[in-house]
Amino acid sequence: MIARDVTLARLRAALAAAPPTPVRHRPGHRRQGELPPGDPELVDLLAERLTDYRAQVYRATGAAVADTVAGILAAEGATAVVVPPGLPADWRPGGIEVVVDDDLSADRLAELDAVVTAAAVAVAETGTIVLDAAADQGRRIISLLPDRHVCVVRPEQVVATVPEALARLTPGHPLTWISGPSATSDIELNRVEGVHGPRRLHVVLTDG
Amino acid sequence: MRIALFVTCLADTLFPEAARATVRLLERLGHQVAFPEEQTCCGQMHVNTGYPDDALRLVRRHVRAFAPYDVVVAPSGSCVGSVRHQHAMVARRAGDERLAGRAEEVARHTYELSELLVDVLGVTDVGAYYPHRVTYHPTCHSLRMLRVGDRPLRLLREVRGLDLVELPQAEQCCGFGGTFAVKNADTSTAMLADKMRHVLATRADVCTAGDASCLMHIGGGLSRLRAGVRTVHLAEILASTEAGRSGDPTGRTTEGVAR
Amino acid sequence: MTETFLGLPATAPPGVGHLRGDEPFPVAARRALADPQLRRNLRHATGTIRAKSSAVISEVPDWPELRAAGRAIKSDTMARLPELLEQLEAAVTAAGGTVHWATDAVEANRIVTDLVRATGADRVMKVKSMATQEIGLNEALEAAGIEPVETDLAELIVQLGRDRPSHILVPAIHRNRAEIREVFLREMPGVDPALTDEPAALAAAARRHLRATFLSTKVAVSGANFAVAETGTLAVVESEGNGRMCLTLPETLITVMGIEKVIPTWDDLGVFLQLLPRASTGERMNPYTSMWTGVTPGDGPQQVHLVLLDNGRSAVLADEVGRQVLHCIRCSACLNVCPVYERTGGHAYGSVYPGPIGAVLSPQLTGVADNASLPYASSLCGACFDACPVMIDIPSVLVHLRARHVAERRAAHRMPSAEAVAMAAAAYTMDHPRLYAAAQRAAGLGRIAGRALPPPLNGWTASRDMPAAPPQTFRQWWSERRRDDRP
Numbered sequence: 004m005i006a007r008d009v010t011l012a013r014l015r016a017a018l019a020a021a022p023p024t025p026v027r028h029r030p031g032h033r034r035q036g037e038l039p040p041g042d043p044e045l046v047d048l049l050a051e052r053l054t055d056y057r058a059q060v061y062r063a064t065g066a067a068v069a070d071t072v073a074g075i076l077a078a079e080g081a082t083a084v085v086v087p088p089g090l091p092a093d094w095r096p097g098g099i100e101v102v103v104d105d106d107l108s109a110d111r112l113a114e115l116d117a118v119v120t121a122a123a124v125a126v127a128e129t130g131t132i133v134l135d136a137a138a139d140q141g142r143r144i145i146s147l148l149p150d151r152h153v154c155v156v157r158p159e160q161v162v163a164t165v166p167e168a169l170a171r172l173t174p175g176h177p178l179t180w181i182s183g184p185s186a187t188s189d190i191e192l193n194r195v196e197g198v199h200g201p202r203r204l205h206v207v208l209t210d211g
Numbered sequence: 212m213r214i215a216l217f218v219t220c221l222a223d224t225l226f227p228e229a230a231r232a233t234v235r236l237l238e239r240l241g242h243q244v245a246f247p248e249e250q251t252c253c254g255q256m257h258v259n260t261g262y263p264d265d266a267l268r269l270v271r272r273h274v275r276a277f278a279p280y281d282v283v284v285a286p287s288g289s290c291v292g293s294v295r296h297q298h299a300m301v302a303r304r305a306g307d308e309r310l311a312g313r314a315e316e317v318a319r320h321t322y323e324l325s326e327l328l329v330d331v332l333g334v335t336d337v338g339a340y341y342p343h344r345v346t347y348h349p350t351c352h353s354l355r356m357l358r359v360g361d362r363p364l365r366l367l368r369e370v371r372g373l374d375l376v377e378l379p380q381a382e383q384c385c386g387f388g389g390t391f392a393v394k395n396a397d398t399s400t401a402m403l404a405d406k407m408r409h410v411l412a413t414r415a416d417v418c419t420a421g422d423a424s425c426l427m428h429i430g431g432g433l434s435r436l437r438a439g440v441r442t443v444h445l446a447e448i449l450a451s452t453e454a455g456r457s458g459d460p461t462g463r464t465t466e467g468v469a470r
Numbered sequence: 471m472t473e474t475f476l477g478l479p480a481t482a483p484p485g486v487g488h489l490r491g492d493e494p495f496p497v498a499a500r501r502a503l504a505d506p507q508l509r510r511n512l513r514h515a516t517g518t519i520r521a522k523s524s525a526v527i528s529e530v531p532d533w534p535e536l537r538a539a540g541r542a543i544k545s546d547t548m549a550r551l552p553e554l555l556e557q558l559e560a561a562v563t564a565a566g567g568t569v570h571w572a573t574d575a576v577e578a579n580r581i582v583t584d585l586v587r588a589t590g591a592d593r594v595m596k597v598k599s600m601a602t603q604e605i606g607l608n609e610a611l612e613a614a615g616i617e618p619v620e621t622d623l624a625e626l627i628v629q630l631g632r633d634r635p636s637h638i639l640v641p642a643i644h645r646n647r648a649e650i651r652e653v654f655l656r657e658m659p660g661v662d663p664a665l666t667d668e669p670a671a672l673a674a675a676a677r678r679h680l681r682a683t684f685l686s687t688k689v690a691v692s693g694a695n696f697a698v699a700e701t702g703t704l705a706v707v708e709s710e711g712n713g714r715m716c717l718t719l720p721e722t723l724i725t726v727m728g729i730e731k732v733i734p735t736w737d738d739l740g741v742f743l744q745l746l747p748r749a750s751t752g753e754r755m756n757p758y759t760s761m762w763t764g765v766t767p768g769d770g771p772q773q774v775h776l777v778l779l780d781n782g783r784s785a786v787l788a789d790e791v792g793r794q795v796l797h798c799i800r801c802s803a804c805l806n807v808c809p810v811y812e813r814t815g816g817h818a819y820g821s822v823y824p825g826p827i828g829a830v831l832s833p834q835l836t837g838v839a840d841n842a843s844l845p846y847a848s849s850l851c852g853a854c855f856d857a858c859p860v861m862i863d864i865p866s867v868l869v870h871l872r873a874r875h876v877a878e879r880r881a882a883h884r885m886p887s888a889e890a891v892a893m894a895a896a897a898y899t900m901d902h903p904r905l906y907a908a909a910q911r912a913a914g915l916g917r918i919a920g921r922a923l924p925p926p927l928n929g930w931t932a933s934r935d936m937p938a939a940p941p942q943t944f945r946q947w948w949s950e951r952r953r954d955d956r957p
């Protein structure tokens with residue numbers, strides 16, 4: 004408790020020594036893009052920006068999601084996939100072992116080839132998908148340990164800007180903002196894909 | 212228009228041709244130039260080296276010398292930067308709010324040469340003739356403190372006979388930085404070496420800029436290399452006409468002196 | 471006699487952490503400048519990042535507004551720092567986290583060490599964090615028999631190579647791919663001897679190397695890029711996924727954060743999440759950003775700690791001009807555009823904070839006397855100010871710190887320095903036009919001796935020629951002309 008009081012007293016003394024001018028006015032900035040959420044052009048922009056950062060993008064009608072996901076997993080050679088308990092039943096791929104997460108251990112998850120989740124919101128301008136650990140996305144760990152992440156995004160979830168995304172999210176939830184597969188810029192400052200997170204990110208954009 | 216010349220101590224002492232060219236250029240354009248003789252130095256070196264208290268008397272002198280004039284010009288981005296961004300601060304540090312206010316007033320009327328020509332006098336074609344291959348180095352203080360932007364280039368593009376070539380990585384500092392060049396001489400030299408490499412790559416005969424200090428630095432390096440590239444202040448190029456190499460009846464130029 | 475009052479702003483204590491170098495900047499810089507490989511690596515890397523960054527910044531229509539907003543939010547934060555920290559503490563605690571306060575590096579190291587000991591673990595995994603480097607946490611953990619494992623690729627390269635970090639964002643920026651491969655071959659147990667220097671192959675090697683560590687380590691230590699006072703949310707911005715691993719897999723998570731990282735509201739994140747990646751790695755958005763608020767039952771670490779670190783920050787806050795340096799979001803843009811950093815690299819700055827931000831932060835954290843050469847390690851070209859996403863006026867702070875250094879020296883010594891004497895004399899002369907004119911003539915005469923200056927100015931003429939003195943000053947010319955003009 005002492006350190007707390009000392010620190011706060013120091014900071015108050017520092018401010019008292021040279022009182023700062025209070026900031027009354029905060030300059031505004033752009034909060035919304037030109038296009039409303041879900042606008043087809045916005046979805047196109049999201050697709051373009053995701054592709055730019057080496058995510059694979061697919062389009063599927065609502066009814067064809069399961070088949071599209073199954074096709075992706077087959078092409079990846081995946082044999083077992085984990086899904087969160089709340090993933091819509093009609094998105095579950097066939098022809099592959101589907102494991103529903105039920106507090107699976109880290110070691111078990113690390114053995115699985117892929118994960119399929121929904122998303123909370125997507126930011127078109129930055130090519131970002133945000134997961135908020137809701138039932139259709141699951142615990143953070145399930146989208147982290149398998150090497151391939153397949154994420155299904157609905158059009159109404161696509162917004163233009165970062166501020167729009169923040170306004171839709173609930174602060175208390177654990178959030179993961181994902182922009183492309185795991186990457187590093189640590190070697191000569193060039194972006195190289197594939198370090199610790201999933202090395203492949205597949206995004207399925209549905210039409211509803 | 213009556214324009215007061217803020218000559219700067221460096222140009223006064225070591226590069227008078229840049230100042231003389233400024234006078235000739237403005238007179239040729241039909242303006243009257245005044246030279247307040249009590250001016251000496253803006254005090255930038257003192258401020259930038261950590262001696263703002265010593266700079267106070269120089270700020271006071273500068274304000275006294277230039278307060279009577281409506282328009283002040285200096286052939287130096289760096290010294291204008293000091294007037295605009297440091298003088299009031301020096302006065303306030305010393306608790307002299309009145310001086311700070313007057314310094315701000317003087318600063319509002321003080322222009323770097325290219326600003327004066329383009330913004331105040333509204334000219335880009337000053338009728339100059341300079342038949343050389345020239346590259347322009349945008350000095351840091353002109354570029355980032357004053358934001359003169361492309362004004363010098365617009366002026367140079369109108370000079371007849373002048374072949375303007377772009378300087379690679381032009382916006383990188385030449386490494387002068389006042390006492391930086393002394394206190395961190397090795398790093399300064401490394402920066403200068405790259406600047407010279409880029410200047411030489413342009414195959415220009417002349418490297419120009421709006422600051423005598425940076426030109427002294429770059430020119431000093433090129434001279435040591437015997438590189439055959441001269442440094443010439445922007446004012447001298449703009450003052451040159453077909454009648455005289457630099458419009459000076461005596462025909463003397465800065466490079467002429469240096470030879 | 472000096473007496474330290476507990477409640478007065480204090481600088482970071484010596485003898486712990488990495489804020490002080492062993493030698494002055496010019497000496498260290500000289501050695502670095504002589505290393506052509508280092509110069510090549512830095513030129514290549516900083517050139518790459520500058521190009522990437524300016525491309526993605528030009529896509530943002532309101533970049534100037536975002537920068538201004540970033541500055542305003544941070545100014546507001548600093549003006550209300552004590553209240554915001556209390557608010558943050560309450561929000562984190564309400565969400566199931568535990569908040570600790572550390573006045574300095576020694577206390578922070580002790581808090582973290584005790585927390586790790588209490589779990590019984592003898593190994594922790596770490597997400598790259600400047601705060602823990604600043605306080606020397608790794609050394610403190612090792613001294614307590616706890617092994618810290620750096621999981622960020624660049625930190626791993628530095629740790630394996632027993633090297634020092636030289637950049638805030640890319641600590642191994644001074645190493646090129648061939649050198650990294652050598653470090654891996656030499657130091658990484660079980661590495662494939664056929665490893666190539668392809669960046670993808672090097673990244674894959676790091677993935678294999680750390681996989682078991684991630685799965686078996688029970689405690690992680692992280693920093694935080696942002697902490698939202700209103701909600702108690704902490705954020706870590708990263709690329710590789712090592713951050714996600716450390717923030718998700720262990721049982722215990724300990725976050726060490728400088729107190730200036732707090733921001734008031736959730737909405738404020740919208741400004742910084744746009745500024746940081748574009749200014750930092752030159753990406754529209756970094757691959758991963760994690761946000762957590764205390765403990766989430768059933769998801770991630772169930773023991774969550776936050777250590778709030780002062781370690782000299784209160785002293786920075788006390789300086790009216792210098793306090794804006796606390797606005798820094800550690801993007802490293804100022805390093806990448808700095809012509810001095812590009813040539814000397816980060817080690818020359820001594821402290822873990824290199825480049826322009828280091829030159830204004832380290833001397834304030836330690837007191838200027840302990841990093842006296844850093845405020846002078848700049849030509850004041852201003853490129854850092856233009857690049858800074860939160861508009862910190864670094865050149866003005868540098869000049870201010872030079873004045874502080876001069877004033878402190880003056881107060882501490884009875885004899886003025888030679889420089890101070892010369893400066894006072896110059897100001898006096900220039901305030902007396904007759905003396906000034908005489909000095910001008912002497913300056914002309916002085917150089918008859920040749921094109922070199924006497925010490926201490928000979929550093930300049932070592933590689934440059936002084937211009938030949940003109941036969942006449944401008945002032946002389948003007949008065950002669952006026953005489954001639956007279957009818």
Ligand code: SF4
Pocket residue numbers: 797798799800801802803804805827854857858859860861862
């Ligand atoms: S000072 Fe500005 S540019 Fe430098 S690291 Fe901090 S935020 Fe980035």
